[in-house]
Amino acid sequence: MHMPLEDTLGLNLLAANTHQAEHNNEHFQSWNLICFNLMSSPGAGKTALLERSLPSLARELNLAVLEGDMTTQLDAERLEAVGIPVVPITTGRACHLDAAMVSGGLKLLQQRLDPAALDLLLVENVGNLVCPAEFDVGEHHKVALLSVTEGDDKPLKYPLMFRNADVVLITKVDLLPHLPVDLDAIRSNILSINPDATVIEVSALNGEGLEAWHRWVRQALAQRKSPTPALATG
């Protein structure tokens, strides 16, 4: 007899991704490295920040990058050019990296180097302020970038991204003299949504603020043996 039945699951919709993200994070723990997930809109300056920042950080840390891009490997080539090991992940039509894609990137990374020798793995996500906010990849910290050219209301339009970020980098501040944008309003809007966020103003062009960003990186590394990784929760 076909009985009408109901099962109560109470299961997270993204349980499959979360499970893979936890698996990735277990790898990071076993390799004793820390992983950042860099997210922003297209053109906010993720790759430019890494180009400027990583050669400096590489003097004291072992680094690698997983580079998400929809169709090209152009960003990966830019970072290889500054001497950082990069594994490109071409997402095709997907507008974000998910935990399974990062898992595939980790397998490729292991073919190139020993991840246990790394201190820091940076995942550069696909430029998009919507989808990446919901898909954990196993990172310890979410890093969001927002350029001053995007306007001070961007955090209000894409609140989830800025709510979930541990640190928000306001980029391209060298352009401020040329723009009718209110830096205090950007900062205030970020902190209204996420009062726990660290906000750092940077310019990859003239280097302003990079030392503050590097200090934040070092602090995160100093805490990497913390027993509870800061996997974002829903």
Place this chain on the structure above:
Amino acid sequence: MHEVDMTKCLLISLNEWRDRREDTSAMVQTVHLDVGRFTCVEPDQLVTTYNAAVQGSWLAGSRLTIKEIPFIGRCLSCYGTYDPVPENAYRSPCCDHPLDEIVSGRELRIRSINYRSDSGAALQSVPIQRQR
């Protein structure tokens, strides 16, 4: 676009549910989701994607229903709850406090599954008649 990936995650969970039941006779009628308003999910798109994805599969003919959960914050100055809105930068209207605690709105939950089966109840299954 991410509704496609969310649907993939949902189908993985539904396949796992069927595998756990070890019951190939289960015919899913309705999948009930709770989706908070402070998520990146557009319910209509998720339903459209689901309907396309299940065609030709064991879930063909099943329906996805979505209950939207309101976005509610709690003001940590006066502990009152409020509706965070972009016009007020998501701050509390009572004390102008930043958005600290989210009471609801982040839900992305597979709440329950209605189905028919000829192998009797299993797992946490509850005959629907008994619930009423």
